[in-house]
Amino acid sequence: MPIQFSTDEQLLEGIRKGDTSAILQLYKTSYHSVEHFILQNSGSEADAQDIFQEALVVLCEKVSNPHFMLTASLNTYLYSICRRMWLKHLRDTKRHLDVEDFREFIPMDEDSEDWETMELQQQAMHRAMEELGSPCKELLKAYYFEHRSMQEIADAFGYTNANNAKTQKYKCLQRLKRYFFKESHTHKT
Missing domain, CATH: 1.10.10 (Arc Repressor Mutant, subunit A)
Incomplete structure (x- = not known):
């Protein structure tokens, strides 16, 4: 059974250490709101999965920076990354x-x-x-x-x-x- 991280700080530390259970927990707690947003804005389930994966890579890169400081909940921060990436994707592909x-x-x-x-x-x-x-x-x-x-x-x-x-x-x-x-x-x- 994967480790349950009870705080964002513990989750961030798990991500820094490369603990896959931290990523899995973040996926379980954050993915559905991202998927809902993308589906409501001209996207598909595959789009949501791609954007979420890309956002996780961005998050891992940011977290590895020793000066990174989380100023919101981790779910909110990740949602914000996904949202910006999707809106940029829509603009770049000139979708409606x-x-x-x-x-x-x-x-x-x-x-x-x-x-x-x-x-x-x-x-x-x-x-x-x-x-x-x-x-x-x-x-x-x-x-x-x-x-x-x-x-x-x-x-x-x-x-x-x-x-x-x-x-x-x-x-x-x-x-x-x-x-x-x-x-x-x-x-x-």
Whole structure:
């Protein structure tokens, strides 16, 4: 039976020593939340396994650094690595990005926030995006996720020039921020 590590510090020490039971325990406690995130964001089970394995390699490299200091729970830290790797993968492969990927714009210190807080903020961002509606939602997606130029956006959305499109993008961002902060304060638990 594998050793049960009762604290993150013990788990980190096990990883440093190359103890496979530490990796197995981390897999058992962290994998399902990562898999859920990837499946909800255009991925497959195979994608989730690949990303999780890559993130474990990154984690092991970081842990081997004597100056490494964990400032959040190990599960939160590993989830954050996986999340960033998956979003980068989506951008690199130019897959369709959903509204949920606006979570990148949620102001937070991921190393000190727990997963539940991150999920609540993501839900608030989703509600804010829905409240924002058209054409702002589409304009922000076109700029931030499709990486379209202001001139392309002006042409697609019927603005007279790129400067007008830029002004509209700014107004949409201001509305999104206002809705987000209203939503995040309204739905605090």
